[in-house]
Amino acid sequence: xxxxxxxxxxxxxxxxxxxxxxxxxxxxxxxxxxxxxxxxxxxxxxxxxxxxxxxxxxxxxxxxxxxxxxxxxxxxxxxxxxxxxxxxxxxxxxxxxxxxxxxxxxxxxxxxxxx
Amino acid sequence: xxxxxxxxxxxxxxxxxxxxxxxxxxxxxxxxxxxxxxxxxxxxxxxxxxxxxxxxxxxxxxxxxxxxxxxxxxxxxxxxxxxxxxxxxxxxxxxxxxxxxxxxxxxxxxxxxxxxx
Numbered sequence: 001x002x003x004x005x006x007x008x009x010x011x012x013x014x015x016x017x018x019x020x021x022x023x024x025x026x027x028x029x030x031x032x033x034x035x036x037x038x039x040x041x042x043x044x045x046x047x048x049x050x051x052x053x054x055x056x057x058x059x060x061x062x063x064x065x066x067x068x069x070x071x072x073x074x075x076x077x078x079x080x081x082x083x084x085x086x087x088x089x090x091x092x093x094x095x096x097x098x099x100x101x102x103x104x105x106x107x108x109x110x111x112x113x114x115x
Numbered sequence: 116x117x118x119x120x121x122x123x124x125x126x127x128x129x130x131x132x133x134x135x136x137x138x139x140x141x142x143x144x145x146x147x148x149x150x151x152x153x154x155x156x157x158x159x160x161x162x163x164x165x166x167x168x169x170x171x172x173x174x175x176x177x178x179x180x181x182x183x184x185x186x187x188x189x190x191x192x193x194x195x196x197x198x199x200x201x202x203x204x205x206x207x208x209x210x211x212x213x214x215x216x217x218x219x220x221x222x223x224x225x226x227x228x229x230x231x232x
Contacts, residue, residue, distance in 0.1 A: 004157075036223075043119075044158070044206065044223040089157050101146060101212065102171065103221060105157030 002027045002094050002104045010110035019077040021109045023064075023090035026071065031092040033057075033066050033073040034103070038087045047075075047088070080113045087111070119224035121207050127230045128197055135193045136227045140209030147190050148221060149182055150206040151175065158206055164190060165212065197231045204228050 007022040025031065035047040035057070048057030053068035062077045073090060090106040120139045128134050140147050146165050150158035161180070162172045166187040176182075179197075184190040194201055205228075208221040 043225040044208075046220055046222070049220065091157070101210070102148065102160040102163060103150070103158070103208075104160070107155070107157050 004106035006106035012112045016079045019080045021075040023073045027094045029094045031094045034091045036089040121224040133195045138207030139189045144209035146210045148208040152204040202231045
């Protein structure tokens, strides 16, 4: 079945540091890829998405590129802020599979940014 | 548009009791999903509806779990004879799927945290 693997965390950075959170996936069809963010005490929010190979999703300074050849969708940000501290989830929807529309999530990566 | 809402936000119950959660999706959304999230894990799919039809149920959804969306608007998730292993955050999401079936963004509610003592 479909699966998503995120880099093991937690990740601790100083403000203005460069962020990379790795995400790789396994899917039988042609998935759409997503990053969701969960701030403390809040619900999941969509951060960015990409629906086909080589697409780049971007939002709030975060970027991720859909790499079909490496089955990856790594999240990057050039300069993190304390307010970016949250849990980040990589996810996919396999539009070509039998479970049309359901999200398959990775285990999440906790990011803590210190001043 | 007030987003997806879920009630209650927290529920503490004793083992063996029945509980029911409600989800109100974004008003024009035709798809509604239920997920379960345990501590330190990503959400896991439970079931989803398109309008009032329940189209898929995960193997995680035992016979003690039932979900309904009677008029294609709000949904309820009931757990009968709760067990300690049911303790988790129950998330609801909704989306709008077009006539061509294109994938659309799922918007999540704040969740209902269930604690079974």
